[in-house]
Every structure is written in C-alpha cells, then in structure tokens.
Amino acid sequence: MPSHLSADRPAAQPPGRGSVESLISQTRRLKGDVDAVRRDAEDDGSDHPRGRWQRALYDLALHQLNDLDEHLAQLRDGPLPTVAPEPAPPAPGSLLSRVGSAEWNLLTDEASWSGELYQILGRDPAAPPLTLDELPSLVLDEDRPKLTAMVTNCLVDARPIDGEFRIARRDGDVRTVHMMGEPVLDTDGSTASMWAVLRDVSELRRSQRAVSETRDSLTDRRQEAQTEHRIAVELQEAVLPQWRGSLRLPHRGPRTLDLAARHLPASTNTLIGGDWYDALELTDGETLLSVGDLTGHGVGVTSNMTMLLGAVRGMAMAGAPPGRLMAWLNQLLDATVQPALGSAVCCRYRPGTRSLVWAQAGHPAPLLFRDGTGRVLNTPDGVLLGATSGAVYGQAEETLEVGDLLLLHTDGLVPGHTGTAAANLLLDLAPRLAGTSTAQDCLRTVIQEFGESERADNACVLVAKVTA
Numbered sequence: 001m002p003s004h005l006s007a008d009r010p011a012a013q014p015p016g017r018g019s020v021e022s023l024i025s026q027t028r029r030l031k032g033d034v035d036a037v038r039r040d041a042e043d044d045g046s047d048h049p050r051g052r053w054q055r056a057l058y059d060l061a062l063h064q065l066n067d068l069d070e071h072l073a074q075l076r077d078g079p080l081p082t083v084a085p086e087p088a089p090p091a092p093g094s095l096l097s098r099v100g101s102a103e104w105n106l107l108t109d110e111a112s113w114s115g116e117l118y119q120i121l122g123r124d125p126a127a128p129p130l131t132l133d134e135l136p137s138l139v140l141d142e143d144r145p146k147l148t149a150m151v152t153n154c155l156v157d158a159r160p161i162d163g164e165f166r167i168a169r170r171d172g173d174v175r176t177v178h179m180m181g182e183p184v185l186d187t188d189g190s191t192a193s194m195w196a197v198l199r200d201v202s203e204l205r206r207s208q209r210a211v212s213e214t215r216d217s218l219t220d221r222r223q224e225a226q227t228e229h230r231i232a233v234e235l236q237e238a239v240l241p242q243w244r245g246s247l248r249l250p251h252r253g254p255r256t257l258d259l260a261a262r263h264l265p266a267s268t269n270t271l272i273g274g275d276w277y278d279a280l281e282l283t284d285g286e287t288l289l290s291v292g293d294l295t296g297h298g299v300g301v302t303s304n305m306t307m308l309l310g311a312v313r314g315m316a317m318a319g320a321p322p323g324r325l326m327a328w329l330n331q332l333l334d335a336t337v338q339p340a341l342g343s344a345v346c347c348r349y350r351p352g353t354r355s356l357v358w359a360q361a362g363h364p365a366p367l368l369f370r371d372g373t374g375r376v377l378n379t380p381d382g383v384l385l386g387a388t389s390g391a392v393y394g395q396a397e398e399t400l401e402v403g404d405l406l407l408l409h410t411d412g413l414v415p416g417h418t419g420t421a422a423a424n425l426l427l428d429l430a431p432r433l434a435g436t437s438t439a440q441d442c443l444r445t446v447i448q449e450f451g452e453s454e455r456a457d458n459a460c461v462l463v464a465k466v467t468a
Contacts, residue, residue, distance in 0.1 A: 020076040024069060031065045038062065064204070103184075103195040104132045106155070120177065120200045122169030132194070138167045140174065150179070155191050158183050164201065176202045256351035257287055260439035261462040262447060264413070267454035275410045276305055277460040280313055285351060288316040291408045291460050292344030292361075308333070312346065322346040322359035323380070323395035330361065330393075345408055349400075354466060356406070359395040363419065367426055368398065369405040372434040374427040404466045405433055405442055412459035414450050425450075439465040 100117025104110075113129040121138055123130075130137070132151060136144045143165040153159040161181040168174055181196030261277045274294030281287055290312060294305055311332055315325045325346055343362025350357070358366060359380055366377045380394035400406070407426065414422035429445060436442045443463045 020072055024072045024076070027065060027069050027072060031062065031069065034061055034065060067204075099197050099199045101195070101197045102129065103193055105193045107192055117198060120175075120198055121167060122171060122173070122175075138169075140166045140168060147179075151194070154181060154183050154194055158185070158191065161194075161196060175200050176205050256466065256468045257349065258439040258465040258467050259463070260443040261460065262443060262451070264447075264451050264455065264459045264461070266412075266457050274305055275412070275458040275460040276309060277408070277462040278309055278312070279462065279464075280316065282316060282348075284319075287349045287351070288313070289347040289349065289406075289408060289462060289464060290345065291410050291462050292346075293410045293458075293460075316348070321395060322348055322357055323393040326359045326361050326393040343411060347406075347408070349464070351468070354400045354402075356398045356400055357395055358398070359393045361393065364409060364411065364423060367407040367409075367423065368400075369407065369430050369433050370401065370403070372431050374430040374433075376423050376427075400466050402466050402468065405439075406464040406466075407442075407446070407461065408464075409461040410459050412455055412457040413446075413461050415453045415455045439463045 100120045101114045102117055103112045105112075109131060111129040111131050115125060117123075117129075118125045118127075136147055139147050146163060147165050150161045150163050154161050161179055164176055164178045166174055166176050177198050178201045179196055179198045181194055183191045184193045184195060186192040259279050261279070263275065263277070275291075276293070277291045279287065279289050294308065308329070312325065312329060315328055320328065326344065329344070329346075343360070343364075345358060345360045345364075345366060347356055347358040347366065349355075356366075358377070364376075365379050367374055368377055377398055378396055380396040409426070411418050411422075414425050417425060426446070429449060432445050433442050436445060442465065443461065446461060446463070
C-alpha cells in the first residue's frame, strides 16, 4: 500500500548504518558501567527502604538501556515484514518489546501492520490486520473510551496520538501498550490515513511502580521517624527533666550543692534515646542524684523512662537507701517486657555530714575530683542474690569535702571509649577542672572536650560541686 506523507513534514531519511552502530556501542558501554555500579551497591546486602529504592532505580535504568540497545538494533536492521514467522520473544526482563508500526487507510479501509505489532498484540501473523473499527475489541472495556477519543481527535482534529491503554491477549495476559501516531493528509488537506507506532510498556510501568513504591516506603519511614521523634520530644519536655539549661533545685535550706547537667544526643540517631539524669531535693534535706539508661529509642522508651523516674523519686521520697532502691527498681523493670535497664547510678547526698551513699547497676561509677586530681569511687560490693527477695544491691559511702566535684555519667559520654578507658580520659581533665569555680564551668569543660565529637549513642552527664 502506498504511504502518504504528512502535509507539514518531509520524509525522514534513514540514519547511516555506521552512525547507528556507534550509538549501539556507546549504549553497551554505558550498560556495563551501570551494571558494575549496581553490583557494588548490592554487595552491602542492605534491606533498608533506601537500599531497596536504589536497587529498583538501578534495575529500571538497566532495563531501559537494554531496550535502547534493542531499539537501535531494530533501527539498524529495519522492520520485520508484515507476514513472517513469529519474531523471537524479547529478552527476559525486557521493559519494551520491539516497536510495532501500523497504517490505516481511510479511503480503502485497508490496514497494514508490521510483524512486531502482531507480537505485541498477541495476534496470529497469518491473520489479517484489524481495522480501526476492530482495534477496540482487543482493549479492556474501561480503556476503550480513551482509545476512541485519541483516534477521533487524530482523524477529526488532526491531533497527534500519544497515550496508553491495556489490551487482553489471546493467552489471557493483560498488557499495557503505548501508542503514538499522526494523521496523514492528502493534497486537499483531508485525512487520508493514520499511521502509528506501538510498544508494550507493561514491564516498564511495573518497574516504575516498584521505584515509586520503594520511594514512598522510604518517605513514609522517614515521616514516621520524624513523627515519633516529635512525640518523644514533646513527651520529654512535658514530664522529664529539661535536657538543656541549668539544673535547679528549690533549696529549702542552705545551698550545699551546685549542680549542672547535659543530655548529649547521638550524631546519627534522630530518635530520643533512653539516657537520663535527675536531681531531687528530698523532704529530709538530702539530695537524690541519678543517671542511667534504658535500652532502645523512641516513644516507648520515653514513656518507660517517665515511669522509671517517677518510681525512683517515689522510692527515694519514702526513704529507700540507694542499694534497696536499685533492688526495687530491678524488680519493677523485670515485670515489664521492654525496655530493659542498661545501667544506672543512684546517689543520696547528706549535707549535714557531707556523706555520699551510692549504688550502681552496671557501670560507670561516679568520679571524684579533689585538689587537681581525680579518681573513680570504690565500687560497692556488687549485686548479691537474696534467698527470697531477689537481687540485693550493695552500696558504698564516701565523705566529701567543700570544693569536691562529683561527676556522674552514662556510657557513651566519651565517643569511642567505654569503661576504664573512658574513665581515664575524664580523669585527665582534673587539672583543668580544678581551675573552675562553678558546676556549670566544670560541665562546659567536659562538653568542650568530649561533647562536640560525633557519637554513636546518646549520653548524659551530671556534675555536682560541694559548696558548703
């Protein structure tokens, strides 16, 4: 069938074979580069939403490059004849089949299809091509109005066709087809025929959905984390000690302790952690000091921290000494599922005798700085297992002097160091701390040394200076 020319476009000249071969070579080199980068990204084995999203994008890019390679090869080799043995199926995982073409002559009601189009639409290559009136019979009912509108606009208003619709093939498979076409005008400007190219974009749309879904999953997880962080912060601000600013006590009697404390958040963790510090003036004039941490992060651990601090304060107000308080706290947390107590130090300071009674679960122990030197307080006898009452925590007593500086902290205060190594680094600050006049100045020295480094976890530090 003779082919008409569009009235506003001259016939395009086919590209030279050498130039197409050059494009094919460049495409294949790029495919190799992208595949190498994808394999490197897969080696980390991450199942995080961001990792899945990246892998989906790599797969999509490789699929598209594979199909670009096939399309350039088709451009080099030319279309298959209308009647020919069924073409070989596309490569596994291909996003696009070979592009098929068709032309419908409105004057003779004849149709001409390429061999690729038969494959795309799942038709027998020996069967006659469908006319424009018959074409909607392949299309799903809900998509037929879309196809009808595209064809009508092309034939009546000379608008280009560019749209997608779904077809049901003979094998029952539903495929998504992208169609592009234009009217062909005769010498008097009337529409004489319509030509179109069609391609199967089912796998392309599936890959794009995979990218979109993994991106949405990543976005949703980020939003969930942000929401959880906001709720945790609001809960902390409502019921927990303020993590910033000075630590103030009501001071019913003479001021005997100067206090300062700080919460140091993890550098890479957006969720509130389970570290805490607390100071409370008791009804008998003594002062309760505590630091510790619960395992986990987020709203759950924040609400449990609220319960824990309330329990610690209540037991201290009832007169429980640190050892017994730690035993009761252990029983309380054993009765809950999560989170678990990581470590804790509980101190009771008696200003009349300047004595400090303390107990610990885990570590680290308090540090005492005096006259330009520092040491770790002698650890209590440890955890003793009672016959009927569960764990019984030992407690130690230390007599302090005016000017002494007591430092309580959780693990993670010294980035990259724990236990004895962290304690030694803190004790090295003794000469510098001797030159400070207030607890806030001492805290500032510690923060300048260790607080500005990136840390893997949250940490708390509390400084108490004996003033009278």
